[in-house]
Amino acid sequence: MSTHSRMTRQWLAVGSMIMLSIIGCSSKSDSSSADGSSGENDKPVIGFVQTGSEGDWRKAHTVSVREAAEAAGYELRFADGQAKQENQIKALSSFVAQGVDGIILAPLVETGWDNVLEKAKKRNIPVLILDRQVDVKDDSLFVTYIGADTYNEGRLAAEWLIEKTGGKAKVVELQGTPGASPTINRYNGFRDVIGEESGIEIIASQSGDFRRSKGKEVMEAFLKKHGDEIDVVYAHNDDMAIGAIQAIEDAGKKPGDDIILVSIDGVRAAFEAMVEGKLNCTVECNPLQGPMAFEAMDKILSGDIGDMPKKQMIKDEVYERENAKEVIDSRKY
Amino acid sequence: MTESNQNAEVNRTSSNAFGKVMGSRILWPLVSLVVVLVFNAIFIPSFFTIEVRDGAFYGSLIDVVNRGSIGIILALGMTLVIATGGVDLSVGSVMAISGAVAALILTETDLGMWGLLPSVLLVALLAGLMNGVLVAYLQIQPIIATLILMVSGRGIAKFITGEKIITIGDESHNYYFDFIGKGHLFGLPFTVTLFAVLFLLTCLLVRATSLGLFIESVGANETASRASGIADRRIKIAVYIFAAFCAVIAGLIDCSNINAADTMNAGVFTELDAIFAVVVGGTSLTGGRFSLTGSLIGAILLQTLMTTLYTYGVPSDVAPVPKSLVIIAVCLLQSPVFRSKARRLVGRGATA
Numbered sequence A: 001m002s003t004h005s006r007m008t009r010q011w012l013a014v015g016s017m018i019m020l021s022i023i024g025c026s027s028k029s030d031s032s033s034a035d036g037s038s039g040e041n042d043k044p045v046i047g048f049v050q051t052g053s054e055g056d057w058r059k060a061h062t063v064s065v066r067e068a069a070e071a072a073g074y075e076l077r078f079a080d081g082q083a084k085q086e087n088q089i090k091a092l093s094s095f096v097a098q099g100v101d102g103i104i105l106a107p108l109v110e111t112g113w114d115n116v117l118e119k120a121k122k123r124n125i126p127v128l129i130l131d132r133q134v135d136v137k138d139d140s141l142f143v144t145y146i147g148a149d150t151y152n153e154g155r156l157a158a159e160w161l162i163e164k165t166g167g168k169a170k171v172v173e174l175q176g177t178p179g180a181s182p183t184i185n186r187y188n189g190f191r192d193v194i195g196e197e198s199g200i201e202i203i204a205s206q207s208g209d210f211r212r213s214k215g216k217e218v219m220e221a222f223l224k225k226h227g228d229e230i231d232v233v234y235a236h237n238d239d240m241a242i243g244a245i246q247a248i249e250d251a252g253k254k255p256g257d258d259i260i261l262v263s264i265d266g267v268r269a270a271f272e273a274m275v276e277g278k279l280n281c282t283v284e285c286n287p288l289q290g291p292m293a294f295e296a297m298d299k300i301l302s303g304d305i306g307d308m309p310k311k312q313m314i315k316d317e318v319y320e321r322e323n324a325k326e327v328i329d330s331r332k333y
Numbered sequence B: 001m002t003e004s005n006q007n008a009e010v011n012r013t014s015s016n017a018f019g020k021v022m023g024s025r026i027l028w029p030l031v032s033l034v035v036v037l038v039f040n041a042i043f044i045p046s047f048f049t050i051e052v053r054d055g056a057f058y059g060s061l062i063d064v065v066n067r068g069s070i071g072i073i074l075a076l077g078m079t080l081v082i083a084t085g086g087v088d089l090s091v092g093s094v095m096a097i098s099g100a101v102a103a104l105i106l107t108e109t110d111l112g113m114w115g116l117l118p119s120v121l122l123v124a125l126l127a128g129l130m131n132g133v134l135v136a137y138l139q140i141q142p143i144i145a146t147l148i149l150m151v152s153g154r155g156i157a158k159f160i161t162g163e164k165i166i167t168i169g170d171e172s173h174n175y176y177f178d179f180i181g182k183g184h185l186f187g188l189p190f191t192v193t194l195f196a197v198l199f200l201l202t203c204l205l206v207r208a209t210s211l212g213l214f215i216e217s218v219g220a221n222e223t224a225s226r227a228s229g230i231a232d233r234r235i236k237i238a239v240y241i242f243a244a245f246c247a248v249i250a251g252l253i254d255c256s257n258i259n260a261a262d263t264m265n266a267g268v269f270t271e272l273d274a275i276f277a278v279v280v281g282g283t284s285l286t287g288g289r290f291s292l293t294g295s296l297i298g299a300i301l302l303q304t305l306m307t308t309l310y311t312y313g314v315p316s317d318v319a320p321v322p323k324s325l326v327i328i329a330v331c332l333l334q335s336p337v338f339r340s341k342a343r344r345l346v347g348r349g350a351t352a
Helices: A003-021 A056-071 A085-098 A114-122 A150-165 A181-194 A212-229 A238-250 A268-275 A290-301 A321-330 B002-013 B017-023 B027-043 B060-083 B091-108 B113-136 B142-161 B175-182 B190-208 B211-220 B222-227 B232-258 B270-280 B292-312 B320-334 B336-351
Strands: A045-050 A075-080 A102-105 A127-130 A144-148 A169-175 A200-207 A232-235 A260-265 A281-284 A311-314 A318-320 B051-053 B056-058
Touching: A045 A056, A045 A085, A056 A075, A056 A290, A075 A085, A085 A102, A085 A114, A102 A290, A114 A127, A127 A290, A144 A290, A150 A169, A150 A181, A150 A200, A150 A232, A150 A260, A150 A281, A150 A318, A169 A181, A169 A212, A169 A238, A181 A200, A200 A212, A212 A238, A212 B060, A212 B232, A212 B292, A232 A238, A238 A260, A238 A268, A238 B232, A268 A281, A268 A318, A268 A321, A290 A311, A318 A321, B027 B292, B027 B320, B060 B091, B060 B190, B060 B211, B060 B232, B060 B270, B060 B292, B091 B113, B091 B142, B091 B232, B091 B270, B113 B142, B113 B175, B113 B232, B175 B190, B175 B232, B190 B211, B190 B232, B190 B292, B211 B222, B211 B232, B222 B232, B270 B292, B270 B320, B292 B320, B320 B336
Parallel strands: A045 A075, A045 A102, A102 A127, A127 A144, A144 A311, A169 A200, A169 A232, A232 A260, A260 A281
Antiparallel strands: A281 A318, B051 B056
């Protein structure tokens, strides 16, 4: 951290204390309404409806879209759904009413988009779906979907594991939040690959809610029950793997050597753990989707959508601890 | 006077020994705890294995008291709030703020514990004052008054950390802070000492002085206690500050435990677990008489259940079901209406 940001942080801390005392008015100002700053009329205007700000990954995602918009010469109007679909629908309608040139939607959930997308279609505003998918009756309501393939991430983790262990291992699994689509896809993707290998056995599987503290707590319970049996931890995200690393250390074992850990997401903390040798592998779930989205938007707005696929998956990389040191400095999030 | 009334009531229920045991509010949570432990003894024998590793005890039971410490400490504060007829929904968010402030001070300044402790105590004071004033002076329903801080508090915590997880790395490592969540004292996790001391001090504070009676009296009948000269507003503000104090301690444990301030997830739903623990422990949500021991047992029961579910391997999507079944069972056993109906049924069966 630079001294400049240290100063800012200290002021932030002081400021937040003051805010505590005058709390009633602390709701965020940039809520569901789109901040329609007019002006430069020559640039095409794109409305971007984001899910909210759940954490480091989402933050990187937002920054990527903003930077890509600027680089590609677009004016971006940003709306934060604050984890509510209702807000996202309102923001979408408002973008349609403003008559923007295009809309990028990062939906919170899959269903319930038909009506508002029809409004956009009637006004001939192209909609690009980013990150998570939508489930609509009429596929022509959006132009294309761009996102990370969470099912394939599960498969990649399993493939790496088979290669690493020679197809023989006892695995404990730390699942994400029950019912969330990344959880379901990473669960199925992993199983579909190891189903072909008889030597790999999942001896325990529990939800750690994508949280560090829960990952640690569940791993502690696994260690008590299965003890030395555990060869591998498969965590649906990096945070839970980091929690599990601490639990393994508390049990007097060496994470990364005594027990192999593989997780998904590729956040910076995971790379730090790999450099320390405590995490063996992370499958990237790339949040830097902005450039690809605007490349597609360029084509859409110039009418060049003849050969555009309905689904465009971003390629995810697999990083191992052996090469973590070389790539850690290039990681943006 | 309310106090003498309550004393009379206590005398009545304790008139015979059997009635005292059956009427005891900590009986049923204790019975449920034993039932869960017996289940474990049969199906997961390893649950009771305790070995010594690196000079400290290691086993599932140790995990229960270690991971349960957050719930226990929150339940202590929640008990007193609920005893005044209130409820504090903001403790989870206050935990997140506490962790965020602690992580910020450790990573961005060189103040160490000397800067950290006063800061988080200030957080507790402000948060508790805000809740207390809204409830006591502005007469806002406690569930709404504390909901404000529950919602905005997480926003404040995220604002402090810049919406990131702040990891306390090796360069800002602080021995004392590390000790809170991960240290060992007398072979047990330090968190055990922490909640035990807090529990004993709280018991001493409310039972050795008349404070406990005042709290019960405010919860039982606010107007009557004011008429008899109890400063009911100050009592209310004090219990909300105490609840916030417990919450910042819990926040420090959580932050120290994972070496990071995870403001998105720290303390989410812990307010509900704390309320569960208090209710399961036999304190009524309508206020009045309370039992700190009951809440302690309630919190341990909840954590034992969680650890059992993880260890036994109940699939995570259905795991909340057994947990709620146990809670329903304990609440039913506590309910006087249910018990008298059940007794009548049993009695009829016996005479027939």
